[in-house]
Amino acid sequence: MADDTGRLRREMDMLKLGAVLAALRLANSRLDPSTASSFEARHVVFEDVAPREVLAELLSKAPQAVLPGVFDPIFTRNSGSEEVFAALDPRTAAASPATLDASGTRQFIEVVRRMKQLVDEEFQLHFSSLHFAQLACRSVEPPRADSAEKVLNRTRRRTEQSQEDGASCALSKEEVDFSTHLAYLDLHSPGATTYRGGDLILDDRNGSLSPAAGRMVALELPVLGPGRFHGLEAGLRCHVGIGLIDHKDIMGKQIHSLAEAEALLAGFQPQFRPQDWRWDDENFERLCEVEASEAKEEIQVEGAGLNLKVEILSDLPDPQVIRVRGFLAASEAAELVKLSEPLLEEAVVLDQRDLVLASYRASRTAWLDDKDSDLLAEISRRIEAFTGLSLQSAEDFQVAYYHSKEAGHYAPHFDWGIETQLAEDFGSFRDGQGAAKSRGPRLATFLIYLSDVPGGGATTFVRENLTFRPEAGTALFWFNLKPPGDGDELVKHGACAVKNGEKFIMTKWINVVGNQAVLQESYGLPRIARHWRQALEVPSWRRLPARESVRPAREKGRIGLPEAFPDCTAVKCCCALSPSRLEAPGAAWAIRGVQFGHLHSATGGHGG
Ligand SMILES: O=C(O)CCC(=O)C(=O)O
Numbered sequence: 262m263a264d265d266t267g268r269l270r271r272e273m274d275m276l277k278l279g280a281v282l283a284a285l286r287l288a289n290s291r292l293d294p295s296t297a298s299s300f301e302a303r304h305v306v307f308e309d310v311a312p313r314e315v316l317a318e319l320l321s322k323a324p325q326a327v328l329p330g331v332f333d334p335i336f337t338r339n340s341g342s343e344e345v346f347a348a349l350d351p352r353t354a355a356a357s358p359a360t361l362d363a364s365g366t367r368q369f370i371e372v373v374r375r376m377k378q379l380v381d382e383e384f385q386l387h388f389s390s391l392h393f394a395q396l397a398c399r400s401v402e403p404p405r406a407d408s409a410e411k412v413l414n415r416t417r418r419r420t421e422q423s424q425e426d427g428a429s430c431a432l433s434k435e436e437v438d439f440s441t442h443l444a445y446l447d448l449h450s451p452g453a454t455t456y457r458g459g460d461l462i463l464d465d466r467n468g469s470l471s472p473a474a475g476r477m478v479a480l481e482l483p484v485l486g487p488g489r490f491h492g493l494e495a496g497l498r499c500h501v502g503i504g505l506i507d508h509k510d511i512m513g514k515q516i517h518s519l520a521e522a523e524a525l526l527a528g529f530q531p532q533f534r535p536q537d538w539r540w541d542d543e544n545f546e547r548l549c550e551v552e553a554s555e556a557k558e559e560i561q562v563e564g565a566g567l568n569l570k571v572e573i574l575s576d577l578p579d580p581q582v583i584r585v586r587g588f589l590a591a592s593e594a595a596e597l598v599k600l601s602e603p604l605l606e607e608a609v610v611l612d613q614r615d616l617v618l619a620s621y622r623a624s625r626t627a628w629l630d631d632k633d634s635d636l637l638a639e640i641s642r643r644i645e646a647f648t649g650l651s652l653q654s655a656e657d658f659q660v661a662y663y664h665s666k667e668a669g670h671y672a673p674h675f676d677w678g679i680e681t682q683l684a685e686d687f688g689s690f691r692d693g694q695g696a697a698k699s700r701g702p703r704l705a706t707f708l709i710y711l712s713d714v715p716g717g718g719a720t721t722f723v724r725e726n727l728t729f730r731p732e733a734g735t736a737l738f739w740f741n742l743k744p745p746g747d748g749d750e751l752v753k754h755g756a757c758a759v760k761n762g763e764k765f766i767m768t769k770w771i772n773v774v775g776n777q778a779v780l781q782e783s784y785g786l787p788r789i790a791r792h793w794r795q796a797l798e799v800p801s802w803r804r805l806p807a808r809e810s811v812r813p814a815r816e817k818g819r820i821g822l823p824e825a826f827p828d829c830t831a832v833k834c835c836c837a838l839s840p841s842r843l844e845a846p847g848a849a850w851a852i853r854g855v856q857f858g859h860l861h862s863a864t865g866g867h868g869g
C-alpha cells in the first residue's frame with residue numbers, strides 16, 4: 262500500500278498543476294457596493310489536478326458507492342426537487358471498502374489530500390482543517406422542466422431566506438461550523454452521454470465556470486453572501502468536493518479526517534467519537550477543579566544516562582500523553598526560575614499571523630537559549646535522548662510565569678501553530694546570519710513544571726479529560742500533529758487560573774524539520790506514539806499493524822457528523838455567521854478582491 266501511495270504521489274507531483282491558472286484569472290474587479298449582498302470572494306481554477314486514470318477510476322465507481330444523505334448536516338442538502346444528491350466521505354469509504362474498493366478509497370483520499378494542499382498553498386492558509394470532503398454525485402432525470410433562469414431565481418430566494426433565518430440561528434450558536442474555503446474537482450466533462458449544465462455560478466451577475474474533467478475550482482467564501490450554484494440540467498455528474506476551515510479557533514474540527522481514513526484503510530481501528538466540541542470551555546472549568554489524573558500504565562525507561570518512570574495517561578488510538586516525574590531535580594528547576602525571572606515579559610500569542618497580547622493568555626514569558634547556561638544544554642540533551650526526537654529545528658525554551666494576582670491562565674488551545682510568522686518576529690528564532698530558520702509546525706510539546714503551585718494552575722486536556730497538577734521537575738510530553746502532518750484535534754489543552762501563589766513552566770516545542778521520519782513512519786496510524794518499552798537509545802515508533810481484515814462498516818449516522826444543533830434545522834444553519842464576525846479585525850476570512858470567469862448563461866441548483 263505504501264508503494265501505491267508513493268507511486269500515486271509521484272504521478273500527481275509530476276502534473277503541471279495550476280498551469281492554466283493565470284489564464285483563467287481576470288483582473289480584480291469589485292461589485293457595486295450598493296448590491297444588497299455584496300460579494301467579494303476569490304476563485305481560482307486549476308486544471309489537471311489528478312491523473313486522468315484516477316478520475317476515470319473514481320468516476321467508474323462513484324455512482325454505486327455514493328449514498329444519498331451522507332453529507333455534512335450543516336449544509337443544505339436538497340438542491341431542488343429534481344436533483345438527487347449522494348455523497349461519500351473518506352472515512353465512510355475507508356470503513357467499508359465494499360462501497361468503494363480499497364484502491365478507489367486510496368485514490369479518493371489522495372485526491373482530497375492533493376486538493377487541500379493546493380487550496381492551502383493558493384490561499385496561504387495557516388490553520389486550515391478539513392471541514393468536509395466528499396465524493397459526490399448529483400443526478401437529474403428526466404431533464405429539468407424549468408428554465409435555467411427560473412431555477413436560479415428560486416435558488417437565490419431560498420439562499421437568501423436561509424441566510425436570514427440562519428443568521429439569527431447561528432448568532433445564538435457560536436459553535437456553528439462553516440467552511441472558509443471550498444474546492445470542487447470535476448471527475449468528468451459535460452457531454453451527450455454524461456450530463457448537461459453544472460456550471461458553477463459564483464454570482465449571477467458576474468460569471469460562471471463550466472465543469473471539465475480534471476478541473477478544480479477553489480473558492481474563498483464570504484460567509485454571508487449569495488449562494489454558489491452548480492445545478493445540473495440533466496444527467497449524472499460526479500465530483501470531489503472539499504470544504505476547509507481556516508481559523509485557529511475552529512481548527513481541528515476535522516470532521517473528515519484523512520488521517521483517520523488512512524488508518525481505517527490500513528485495518529486499524531481508531532476510536533471514533535462524536536466530534537462536537539461545544540463543551541470545551543465548560544470541560545476546561547470542570548477539569549481545573551478535579552484531582553490529578555491517574556496513569557493507565559507505568560514503564561521504567563533507561564538509557565542515555567537516564568532512568569525515569571514514564572506514566573502513560575492516554576495512548577493510541579488517542580494522542581499519547583505522558584508524565585515523567587523527576588525529569589528535573591528540584592535544584593535544577595529552581596536554578597531555571599532564577600535564570601528566567603529577570604527576562605520575563607508579557608506573553609504574546611500568534612493570533613492569525615499577528616503577535617498580540619491576548620486576554621486568553623495571562624502570563625509572562627521569557628525565551629532561553631541553550632547557550633544561556635550549561636544546564637539548558639544538558640536539558641536539551643536529555644529531551645533528545647528521552648523523546649528520540651531531534652531538536653535540530655526546535656524553538657528556544659520558553660519559560661512562562663503565571664501569578665494568582667492576575668489569575669494567570671492560558672485558555673484551551675492547540676500548540677501546533679505554524680512558526681513562519683514567529684520566525685520573523687522573534688530574534689531568538691533566527692539563525693546566526695539572521696535568516697529565519699525553517700522549522701515546520703510544532704510536532705511535539707515537552708513541558709516541564711519549574712514550580713509547585715499552592716492553588717490552581719493545573720494543565721488540562723479538555724478533549725482527553727486529563728488534569729495535571731504542577732510539581733517542580735515533572736514533565737509532560739505529547740504530539741501536536743498526527744500523520745501525515747495534520748493538527749491533532751484531540752490535544753486541545755489549557756492552563757487553569759492560578760488561585761494561590763505563582764507558577765513557572767518551561768516548554769520546548771519540537772518542530773517537524775529533522776523529525777520528518779517520525780511522521781513518515783507513523784503513516785497509516787491514527788497518531789504518532791512511542792514504544793516506551795524499548796531502551797532509550799533505540800528511537801522506536803509504533804509501526805503500522807499488518808492489514809488482516811477489513812473492518813465492518815461503522816454504525817450509520819455516526820460517521821464524524823456533529824450532533825445536530827437541536828433548534829437549528831440543517832438548512833437554517835447553512836453558511837450563516839454573524840456579520841460582525843466578518844468585520845472583526847484580523848478575521849481569518851478577510852475578503853479579497855473578486856476574480857471572475859466569463860459570464861455564461863445561468864443554470865440553477867443550490868450547491869453546498
Ligand atoms: O501552563 C500550562 O500548564 C500550559 C501552557 C501551555 O499550554 C503553553 O504554553 O502552550
Ligand SMILES: [Fe+2]
Nearest residue numbers: 674675676754
Ligand atoms: Fe500549549
